[in-house]
Amino acid sequence: MRKKIVAGNWKMNLNLQEGVALANELKDALAAEKPNCDVIICTPFIHLATVAGITEGTVIGLGAENCADKEKGAYTGEVSAAQVKSTGAQYVILGHSERRAYYGETAEILKEKVNLALANGLKVIFCIGEVLEEREANKQNEVVGAQLADSLFDLTEEQLSNVILAYEPVWAIGTGKTATAEQAQDMHAFIRGCIAGNFGEKAAEEISILYGGSCKPSNAKEIFSKPDVDGGLIGGAALKCADFKGIIDAWN
Ligand code: PEP
Secondary structure (H helix, E strand, C coil): CCCCEEEEECCCCCCHHHHHHHHHHHHHHHHHCCCCCEEEEEECHHHHHHHHHHHCCCCEEEEECCCCCCCCCCCCCCCCHHHHHHCCCCEEEECCHHHHHHCCCCHHHHHHHHHHHHHCCCEEEEEECCCHHHHHCCCHHHHHHHHHHHHHCCCCHHHHCCEEEEECCHHHCCCCCCCCHHHHHHHHHHHHHHHHHHHCHHHHHHCCEEEECCCCHHHHHHHHCCCCCCEEEECHHHCCHHHHHHHHHHHC
16 A cells, blocks of 8 residues: 655745744644644755654654755755755655756756665655646646656666655646646556556555645645545645644545
């Protein structure tokens, strides 16, 4: 049985004190009511070590939102996969559309990052998704298929077992415009088919594929009810404990 997951992406929000308060609130809420899925929060680098002290021994997994494409050394301002791991984090988001669009992260760069993250014992939440013009031109499968192939298809099956996929149509991120549950299901089934084609049926059956893009408590249940949707990657709604918990509860 593949894992059901709700993961939060805090992005560049919350100062350290606000992040600590949110992590504590979530810890208390999930201690009071055990979730029916895996829960992960991905925070800015500066929060990681402190939040790791809060999430340790709880059901909450912790991840970074990025890591460097270099192992170590003179790369001022970068944070390596090994450094992320040393904070106590277990996950890292890679390939988010904001990183691709605003920081020029190419498939080649992402391939390096994925390899370094996995080599350092992190699990990767790898984001893929088309922009609006690509959807309107009905090119979403071509685009997403290429994103998968160009950054992930050289992995071994063993490495892939430490990868979670997140389908995030760029036109749905932070826009309030959610993909319909059918659009999500169609794409997730396509993605699973791509994984089956390259890694085999077993790997495809076992990989978790999350949906991301304006997911909220009011629409999560319908989206998560689709057979190939294994949960969500949540941006804005991960910043309020009640909203995030409302999405987690969609699995109840
Ligand atoms: C995201 O950026 O990963 C995301 C899903 O954002 P939002 O939920 O705010 O659309």
